Amino acid sequence: MFLVKSVGLFLSLGIIFSAHSVTAAEAAPFPILHLKKIVGPFPAMGTTESDEDFKILMHYQETRTAEECAAAATEEKGTLKNLFGGPHGLLTDKEVRHFSIDMKRGMIAAGLDHSIAKLIYKRPRPFVSHAEIKPCIKMPNNYSYPSGHATISRVYARILGTLYPERAAAFLARADEIAMHRVLGGVHHPSDIEAGKRLGDAIAERILDRD
Secondary structure: OHHHHHHHHHHHOHHHHHHOOOOHHHHOOOOHHHHHHHHOOOOOOOOHHHHHHHHHHHHHHHHOOHHHHHHHHOOOOOOHHHHHOHHHOOOOHHHHHHHHHHHHHHHHHHHHHHHHHHHHHOOOOHHHHOOOOOOOOOOOOOOOOOOHHHHHHHHHHHHHHHHOHHHHHHHHHHHHHHHHHHHHOOOOOHHHHHHHHHHHHHHHHHHHHHO
16 A cells, blocks of 8 residues: 555656656655665654653643744745745745756655655654644644655755855755744654654755756
């Protein structure tokens, strides 16, 4: 069943490949064994690491503001424009238009790799495994590990930082903010975020090596 879902996911994006001049080879996911090596296992319930995840989630839930939740809610779409353009001010509208097509490679690769990883690990969302967690943003209905937002924002940040070295630190800071908002919003464990960053770095390096 896992193989069927993974192949179906990959093939369903064929129309995107052709529409944006991205070949299947350019956006192909990592081999599963390599993907698992990059992402690694998530903390098992009852371990010190899992307990720390929960403490951080509860801290954010108890201290977050309505404004922070509203900001996190605006980041649901993982497009370049939504995450790094517009009101966030890191990219101008002209830069967003210029790079959006080229960035499709990173977006598709991140989508494939993190979606396959979610099917491998099948970690429940924090609000599923802990009734105390009350999200303040839209609740996703898929698995939690690794974070897709952490993955794609890291891919964008790493590639943009190569193109604009003088803004590299700002791009990475923005990616960290996007990832943190997923924990603040109550839809990801902190360890989901760290795994997403590892995966995003690996995808970005693969793309940059090819280019």
